[in-house]
Amino acid sequence: MNIDAPRIGVIGAGVVGLTVADILQKTSKANVTVMADGFGEDTVSAVAAGIFRPGTTFRGPTKEITKKWINDSWHYWQDILKSSEANHAGIFSFNCYVYSTQSYQATRNRLIEDLVPYYKEMTEDELRIAGGEQKYGSCFSTVKIGCDNYLPWTEKRLKRNGVRIVREKVESFESVKKKYDLVFNCTGLGARYLCDDENVVPIRGQIAKVKAPWLKASFYSDYADTYIIPGIDGVATLGGVRNYDSYNKKFNKHDAAAILERCYTLLPPLRKALVVGHRVGLRPHRDIVRVEPEILGDLKVVHCYGHGGYGVTTAPGTALHAVSIGMDLLRTKHKL
Numbered sequence: 001m002n003i004d005a006p007r008i009g010v011i012g013a014g015v016v017g018l019t020v021a022d023i024l025q026k027t028s029k030a031n032v033t034v035m036a037d038g039f040g041e042d043t044v045s046a047v048a049a050g051i052f053r054p055g056t057t058f059r060g061p062t063k064e065i066t067k068k069w070i071n072d073s074w075h076y077w078q079d080i081l082k083s084s085e086a087n088h089a090g091i092f093s094f095n096c097y098v099y100s101t102q103s104y105q106a107t108r109n110r111l112i113e114d115l116v117p118y119y120k121e122m123t124e125d126e127l128r129i130a131g132g133e134q135k136y137g138s139c140f141s142t143v144k145i146g147c148d149n150y151l152p153w154t155e156k157r158l159k160r161n162g163v164r165i166v167r168e169k170v171e172s173f174e175s176v177k178k179k180y181d182l183v184f185n186c187t188g189l190g191a192r193y194l195c196d197d198e199n200v201v202p203i204r205g206q207i208a209k210v211k212a213p214w215l216k217a218s219f220y221s222d223y224a225d226t227y228i229i230p231g232i233d234g235v236a237t238l239g240g241v242r243n244y245d246s247y248n249k250k251f252n253k254h255d256a257a258a259i260l261e262r263c264y265t266l267l268p269p270l271r272k273a274l275v276v277g278h279r280v281g282l283r284p285h286r287d288i289v290r291v292e293p294e295i296l297g298d299l300k301v302v303h304c305y306g307h308g309g310y311g312v313t314t315a316p317g318t319a320l321h322a323v324s325i326g327m328d329l330l331r332t333k334h335k336l
């Protein structure tokens with residue numbers, strides 16, 4: 001520990017908090033501590049399908065900032081993908097087929113059309129891959145970040161590089177102000193309580209896990225939120241549901257039946273795949289993702305939360321922005 005270095009606390013050990021801590025340990029000489037009341041399996045991040053695919057409800061304060069977060073994230077994930085660590089980090093690439101029975105526009109993703117290396121309208125042959133009489137489609141290359149691998153891989157690297165990791169529930173910013181010069185708030189849905197931010201709203205999700213090692217691409221359709229995403233371990237994720245403002249973390253068998261039936265219709269060979277589990281998670285949605293500084297008395301805070309259904313996709317871009325705000329705060333004595 002360097003006693004002259006600034007003391008930085010990161011609250012939260014989901015994909016956002018661990019990515020912030022990773023960038024901090026790589027780019028600064030600070031003494032970094034990660035505090036969280038939930039790690040690994042206990043985070044929403046561990047429930048995520050983990051596909052890089054920003055949706056239209058993902059928004060930063062301006063269009064330009066939103067786009068920068070997405071672009072920076074893509075390049076961050078690509079760097080890991082191209083490294084010898086990709087497998088350990090749970091990152092791999094594949095094609096994503098987005099179908100619609102209604103319109104071509106419904107299949108487009110303008111946020112990444114000019115970013116990913118391969119993006120095009122589907123051919124007739126590609127349209128015929130899926131069931132359910134799909135008429136329109138877009139296909140693009142993307143990546144998956146499997147948090148079952150990425151979270152422990154990052155945690156291990158952090159510990160190896162001297163970052164302290166502690167299990168602790170932070171009840172208030174007041175309670176940590178003497179210990180740190182700067183704190184990053186990466187608490188996801190927890191921010192609703194920690195900063196009394198009523199703009200953070202849960203969007204309940206449920207997924208099924210099935211054994212499908214033969215699945216090498218992902219599929220979406222315009223049935224209410226139907227998706228099929230391959231896994232690095234041969235276990236695919238089938239989804240999903242989006243229950244706005246629901247705090248219900250319990251498994252719902254009717255949701256499960258509907259998810260499986262919609263996915264079987266979209267990709268009939270899945271009917272033979274063994275169902276090995278179900279997961280439920282509350283996406284931490286905020287109309288505008290909050291990446292901004294706040295001075296609370298003597299404590300400097302940088303918020304980074306509210307990523308909704310796109311936190312795995314966009315963790316790096318938002319984390320890089322948050323860290324740059326934090327470094328500016330440490331350099332200057334702000335009165336905001």
Ligand SMILES: Cc1cc2nc3c(=O)[nH]c(=O)nc-3n(C[C@H](O)[C@H](O)[C@H](O)COP(=O)(O)OP(=O)(O)OC[C@H]3O[C@@H](n4cnc5c(N)ncnc54)[C@H](O)[C@@H]3O)c2cc1C
Pocket residue numbers: 011012013014015016017035036037038039042043044045046047048049050051052053168169170171186187188189190191194204205206207239240280281282283284305306307308309310311312313314
């Ligand atoms: C079914 C489902 C599928 C999804 N699929 C995708 C996908 O394919 N692609 C994608 O990009 N995103 C997806 N998401 C969204 C993604 O999971 C979230 O956006 C992301 O996990 C949010 O990360 P986070 O680190 O902000 O929050 P979390 O993972 O919830 O982490 C929050 C952390 O803060 C800690 N914490 C909270 N309050 C406190 C406190 N007071 N004191 C101490 N610690 C605290 C928690 O213990 C935890 O460690 C999906 C989500 C669900 C539910």
